[in-house]
Amino acid sequence: MSDSILKHVRPSLHDLKPYIPGKPIADVQRELGLADVIKLASNENPIGPSKKAQTAIQAALTELNRYPDGGQLFLKSNLSAFHNVGEDMLLIGNGSDEIISLFCTTFVEPGDEIVVPSPSFSEYKFAASLMAGRTVEVPLGENFEYNLEDFKQAITDRTRIVFLCSPNNPTGTYIRQADLERFLQEIPQDILVIIDEAYNEYVEADDYAQGLELFRKGYNVAVMRTFSKLYALASLRIGYTIAKPEIIGYVNRVREPFNVNHLAQVAAVAALHDAEHIAESRKVNSQGKRMLYEGFEKMGLRYIPTETNFILVDTGVDSKALFQALLRKGVIVRDGGFFGLPTWIRVSFGLPEENIRFLTALEETLQDMKVEA
Numbered sequence: 247m248s249d250s251i252l253k254h255v256r257p258s259l260h261d262l263k264p265y266i267p268g269k270p271i272a273d274v275q276r277e278l279g280l281a282d283v284i285k286l287a288s289n290e291n292p293i294g295p296s297k298k299a300q301t302a303i304q305a306a307l308t309e310l311n312r313y314p315d316g317g318q319l320f321l322k323s324n325l326s327a328f329h330n331v332g333e334d335m336l337l338i339g340n341g342s343d344e345i346i347s348l349f350c351t352t353f354v355e356p357g358d359e360i361v362v363p364s365p366s367f368s369e370y371k372f373a374a375s376l377m378a379g380r381t382v383e384v385p386l387g388e389n390f391e392y393n394l395e396d397f398k399q400a401i402t403d404r405t406r407i408v409f410l411c412s413p414n415n416p417t418g419t420y421i422r423q424a425d426l427e428r429f430l431q432e433i434p435q436d437i438l439v440i441i442d443e444a445y446n447e448y449v450e451a452d453d454y455a456q457g458l459e460l461f462r463k464g465y466n467v468a469v470m471r472t473f474s475k476l477y478a479l480a481s482l483r484i485g486y487t488i489a490k491p492e493i494i495g496y497v498n499r500v501r502e503p504f505n506v507n508h509l510a511q512v513a514a515v516a517a518l519h520d521a522e523h524i525a526e527s528r529k530v531n532s533q534g535k536r537m538l539y540e541g542f543e544k545m546g547l548r549y550i551p552t553e554t555n556f557i558l559v560d561t562g563v564d565s566k567a568l569f570q571a572l573l574r575k576g577v578i579v580r581d582g583g584f585f586g587l588p589t590w591i592r593v594s595f596g597l598p599e600e601n602i603r604f605l606t607a608l609e610e611t612l613q614d615m616k617v618e619a
C-alpha cells in the first residue's frame with residue numbers, strides 16, 4: 247500500500263492499541279490440544295442464558311429478514327416500567343461498550359479530558375482517544391478503594407466526562423452513596439458523570455451508591471447498565487443508559503439507526519423478567535465468592551473483597567507466567583499485567599465445580615512455581 251495513504255491516518259490513532267479480550271475457550275482448545283477448558287476470564291454468567299430469553303429468540307427467528315426496531319420501543323417500554331423512568335431517558339446500545347463510545351463522540355473534542363479511575367475498564371480511554379481526547383487517570387487507594395476527593399482534584403476546565411465504574415472492573419470495589427452525592431454537589435455542574443454499573447445487579451453492600459437514586463434527585467449523571475453480566479446475554483451485545491432526555495437526545499444523534507439487533511432486544515425483555523434465572527445467577531455467584539474467599543485465605547493470598555462476579559487476587563508471582571501455566575491446565579483467567587498489576591490475576595466466579603478446579607490448579611501451579619524459583 248502506498249505510504250501516501252497511511253500518512254492521512256488520523257494522528258490520534260497512532261498510539262491506539264486494540265482491546266485484548268479474555269482468551270476464548272476454542273482458541274485454548276486448539277492451541278494446547280485440550281478438550282476440557284474452563285473460562286473464568288471475562289466476567290460472564292456461568293449458569294448460561296435464561297431459558298425464557300432462549301425461547302424469545304426461537305420465536306423471533308422467523309423475523310430475521312426484517313430490520314430491527316431502530317427505536318427499540320418494546321424494550322424501552324419494558325425498561326421504563328422496570329426502572330420507573332421515562333422512555334425518553336433511555337438509550338439502548340450494542341453493549342455498554344458502544345454507549346461509552348457514543349458518549350465520547352457526543353462530548354469530547356480534541357484536547358478535551360475525561361477522568362477515569364485506575365485501574366479500571368479500558369474502554370473509557372479507548373473511546374476518548376478515538377476523539378483525540380486526553381484521559382486523566384486517578385489512582386485508586388492502597389486497597390483499590392475510591393477516594394472521590396482525588397477525582398475532584400483531577401477536574402480541569404477541559405474535563406467533559408468523569409467515568410466512575412462502580413463496582414469497579416477489575417477491582418470489585420465500589421463507591422458509597424454519601425461519598426458520591428457529596429462529589430456530585432461539589433463538582434462543576436457542566437460536567438457529565440457517567441456511572442458504569444455493569445455489575446450493579448451483583449452488589450450486596452448496603453451503602454453502595456445507586457446511580458439511579460442520584461439521577462432521580464436531578465444530578466447530572468448517566469447510569470450505564472448491561473445485559474452481558476447477570477442477565478447472561480454477553481454474546482448478543484446489548485446494554486443501556488439512563489440520563490436526562492436532553493442528554494439522551496444528543497447521544498441519540500450519533501447512534502447508528504439499527505445499532506441493536508432484534509434477537510438482542512427480545513431476549514433482553516425476556517431476561518429482565520426471568521426472576522428464577524436472576525435468583526439462581528445471584529445464588530451461584532455468592533456461592534462462588536465464598537468458595538474463592540475461603541480458598542485464597544487457605545493459601546494465604548491477599549484478595550480484594552468484591553461486589554461483583556469476579557475477584558482480584560495477588561498471587562505473589564509473575565502473573566503472565568501463572569496465566570500461561572493455568573492455561574496449560576485448561577483454566578483461563580485474566581492476567582493482571584493487562585491492568586498494570588503484574589502479580590495479580592482477575593478471576594470470574596464459575597460454577598462450583600469450575601471454582602474447585604481453578605483453586606486446585608492455582609494451588610498446584612503456585613507450588614510448582616515456588617519450587618522452580
Ligand SMILES: Cc1ncc(COP(=O)(O)O)c(C=O)c1O
Pocket residue numbers: 288289340341342343344367411414415442444471472473474480483484485
Ligand atoms: C465495567 C464494564 N463496563 C462495561 C462493560 C462492557 O459491557 P458490554 O458487554 O455491555 O459492552 C464491561 C465488560 O466487561 C465492564 O466490565
